[in-house]
Each structure stands twice: as structure tokens, then as C-alpha cells.
Amino acid sequence: MKEKIELKIAQSILNIVGKENILSMTHCATRLRLQVKDRESIDDSSIQEIEGVKGVFYTAGQYQIILGSGVVNRVYGLLMDEHSFAESSKAEMELEGGNKLQRAIRNVADIFVPIIPIIGATGLFLGLKGVLLNNLVLGMFGLAQDSIPQWLLAMNTVLADTAFAFLTAFICWSTFKKMGGMPIIGFLIGLMLVSPALPNAYAVASGDATPIMAFGFIPLVGYQGSILTALITGAIGATLEKKFRKIMPNS
Template sequence: MSENKKIAQEIINAVGGQDNIDSVAHCATRLRIMVNDNEQIDQEKVESIDKVKGAFFNSGQYQVILGTGTVNRIYEEVDKIGVNSVTKADRKEEASKKGNVIQRSVRTLGDVFVPIIPVLVATGLFMGLRGLIMQEQILALFGLTTDSVSDNFILFTQVLTDTAFVFLPALVAWSTFKAFGGTPIIGLVLGLMLVSPSLPNAWGVAGGADPLYFMGFIPVVGYQGSVLPAFIAGIFGAKLERVIRKRVPESLDLIVTPFLTLLVMIVAALFVIGPIFHTVEEYILSGTLAALGLPFGIAGLLIGFLHQIIVITGVHHIFNLLEIQLLEKFGNNPFNAIITASIAAQVGAALAVGLKTKSKKLKALALPSSFSAFLGITEPAIFGVNLRYGNGQILQYILVNIIAIGAAFALTWLFGFSDKQLESKKIAE
């Protein structure tokens, strides 16, 4: 028996056996188990299993923290054992009934936006790489200037950095249809319709171009880069498709269901859903920018303090929508810069435990957890190390934060900023 298969079987046994498991799913780091009887779970036994970094109940699920990569392999073994005897749609429908309204809503947001994250991360890396390469100092190393870089090379980099955001509504609609039990390819086509080149480009209209007007007063534009219109259209579209499918004869289903779904939803999306929720999206973005613009570093203090607490609850995926909006609108994400500092704190704490402890088991847990946190996935460090061993150290925790604030202040005061930099920046601009 392979190690991962052994771990999968041990987890199943520790949560009460296959008879106590209703269904199993997973996200980037967690095995999410829907159980029939919570009392049958042996919490201590679960946490003692190799590769398990913690376990807890959240959003109506028993969530076992395994970490990136590992969770996929353990899930495959659980699936092979035969625990998941229901379909994916049935599992989603059953899961949607558990937990309160907020828990169900946040879980749904996670189901929609988590699958999109890898391509957005890749796109962000491409943006960073292009920004690095196009620096004058870097180009000078190869005897080049910004004016001498080939237009074809610029075009190639634009394909890498712009595609995901140009077709973002298609990605969102595809993922939303999938999460709500619709046919993903129909969602993909609906999303592509929202950014059809036949419509006035959203960025062009923002720059002064004219939208199309239907009935003389309804403005219609493409929704390049928008998230909410595609998300809401995806929800209604998936539900509409299921309603139509139940009422259409099987012999006509292949033709009639996608035809009616796309026809009804593109009309609703362009004339009703799009205009309303694009406006809502703008208000959310404006509110976020106002919060980020608070003086005296208040935004950093609040966001940095609250973010990792919110990660503990598992509802942090709600921020994905916000971060996507910031990237699409401005090409940068100041929110991420703030939460990166709180993530780095988790890295340092878990790394210190891993290097200091003489326990081989704890070392094997803490060091990989700190590396995972370094890549942005902090749950293993939080649940496996920092929460488990840090609860009795509140005074030290406060002291560490005071020292961090003081060190950053002192270094910035001494070396990080001067009015000369301000003057030189004004001259450069």
C-alpha cells in the first residue's frame, strides 16, 4: 500500500469510516468532508496522521489541512477507495444545503473563483517578468533601449499578459456554470459573448468612444475585465439551463437547451444584468480604494491584522473578486501588497519553530508549512504550527508586532525616504 493510500484510509477511519462520510471534495489545501455524524470523528487521531497539518469544522464541512499538491494526491486515493459514490453535481447540491447563508455564499464564491486563480497568478508573473525585462537598466545589459525593442516582442508579451483579463468574463461564466450545475461550455460561450468584438470595447467606451444604444436609452458595451456581470449571468444561466433541460424532450435537448439558454441569457446579460452589476462593481471598487487611501497607514493596520484571522474562517476567497477588480482596472494590487506582509509573518513564525524544535515530527510539519506559506498558502502554517503552539504567547505576539512596526519605521526614517527623492520624482514626471 502506497503512503498516500495509507493516509487516505487512516483519514477515512478517523472520521468514522465510509458509512459516516456523505461526500468528499477538496480545494487548494484542504480535504473537505461532509459527514453524517460529527460525534464519530476522532479529532486527536486525525491530527496525528502523517501529512495532516490540522483539522476543524467550517462552513458545514470537516476540513483536513494537507497543503498544496498533497491534498490532490490524497483526494485521488480517497476517490479510488470508493468514498465518492455520488456525482459531483449531487455533492454540490448537498453541500449547498449545509451551513448558514453566509457560509454557503462564501463557499460558492470559493467554488467559482479558486479554479481561476492559477491563470491569474500565471498572468501576474508574466506581467512582473515583462516589467523587469523592460526596465532600462536591464535592457542596457543587452545593449538595448525601450525604443529598440522589437514590436513583435511587445505583441508577444501582450498576448501573455492581456489574454486572461480580456476574456475574464468567459473564465468567470465558465466556472460559475460549473459550480452551479450547468454545462461549463455553455457558460464559456455566454462569457465570450459578453466580450464579443462586435460590441463596443469597454475600455474604448471608458476612453470616450460611444456605446450602442438600444431603444434609444439602454447603453450596451462589452464587459472586458468585468467580474460581477459574468458571475450573476452565470448563476442565472446555470439555473435556467437546468429548468429548460427538465422540460425539453430528450430527443431535442442537444439543440433546444443550449439555444434557449444562450438566447435568454445574452439578452438578460446585455440589457439588465450587465448595466446593473457593472455599476455595483464600480461602487465596490471605489469603496475599496477609499479604504486603501486612509491616512497614517490605517488601511495596512486593519487589513494586515484581519486578513489571517479571516483565513482561519475559510471565507478569504471573498477577496478574490476584489483583487481581480484591482488588477483589471489599474494593473496593480495594493491590497495584495498589504496581506503579503501578514503572510510573511506566518512564514517567519513557522520557520522559527521548524528550525528550533528537536521534534522530528514537528520539524517535518513546520518547515514544509513555512515554505507553503512563502508561496502564499498559509493554512498549513496557521493550523499546523502557529495556532497550535502560539495561543499562550499573546504578550510575545504583541511585542513582536511592536518591534516590527518600530524596525520598519526606523529603517524608513533613516534610509527609506527623503524629500530629495520627492523632488527628483517631480522632476522626472
């Protein structure tokens, strides 16, 4: 049933936009991105009336159709399998529109879009953890935090805290992916930033740990929760990787 709906979406988009009007195609987490010859020939209202389409807009040389996570991947696959459109990266499409500030904002947004689902899911677990461990809630059942099994507390912590503890690694991974580097290298660098060999940033801030001093004056600590550091490190790392690959022997 789901496959039939997605096939209908793909065919309807193609009929309204026009096969000959599509120069290239790509997609992101939620949107089908089309580079078209004649944007004015596309009837936006007709596109929006297609079942499953959540909105359309045109920006930076791209006609973008919002389909939602998962659906966009399958609709894109159906269109490419059937018609083999040219595939342009988001970066290539974005070069054709918008100033430097607009492109920078879009790039940062694209870095965080893949991370949003895990942050949202973990946030729900974190809220549930706060409710379940609340003394008032526990008191209603005649319980206290000391009466909760240690294994249950540990499992709750793993579910609720892992994504935030390694957020730096996720951001580095996504930055590398966005900038054309190898995502696994970005993930490794992100994990290095929160390595257990470094004093935990939160523990240092609370006074429970002290930084490791390099050369006697450079404090070394972990970068737990440091979003800006992860972005900068990922951007520098991906840029250097691409430069090194141009001169690195194939062997």
C-alpha cells in the same frame, strides 16, 4: 514515491476518521470534504499530524481536510476506488449548515477558487513584463523598447494579458459549473460579453472608442474586467438553463 505517500495519507485518514463514520464524501480544489456521523469521535490533532495534511476544520456539516491542489484529487480517488463511499455534492452538504449569507459567501468563494491559479500565474508574467520593459532595466543593457523585436513583445502580451482579457469568460464558466449548469455554455456566454464585435470597455473609458447605441439609447460595450456582471450573468444563465432542460424534449 508520490503514489505511496498519497496512499498512506488516504489510509491514515480512514483509520482516524473511521470507515463506518463516513456518510458521504466529496472534494473541492484543495480540501477533502467528509459528511460524518460523529464529528466528536475524530481526533483533529491526529489528522493534522498526517504527512501532507495542511489543516482541518468543521463547518456547515462538513469535516474538511486541507490537502492541497492535485493531492486532494488523488487521495479522494484512492478512497472512492477502494471503499465506494456515497458521493454528495458540496451544495448538498452545505444545505445542512450555515445561514443564507454564509452559504452565499461560500458559493462565491467556490466560484473563484478554480480561477486563482491562472490569475496568480498571469500576475507573475505581468510583473515580469513590467520589469523587462522598464526603461531603467533596458538602459542597463544599452537597450530601448524600440529595439525589442515585435514578435517578442507580442508573445509577452499573450502570456501576460490573456487571462485578464477573458476573465469574464472564466467567471461565467466557473459560475455555471458551481450552479449545476453546463460549464461550456457559461464559457461561451462569457466570451460573448467580451466579443471583439463590441467596443472594448477600456477603450470606451479612455475615450478612444464610443459605445454602440441600441434602440437609440442603450449603450452596448464589452465587459472586460467586469466581475460582477460575469457573476450575475452566469447565475441567471445557469438558472435558466436548468429550468429549460426540465421542459426541453430529449431530441
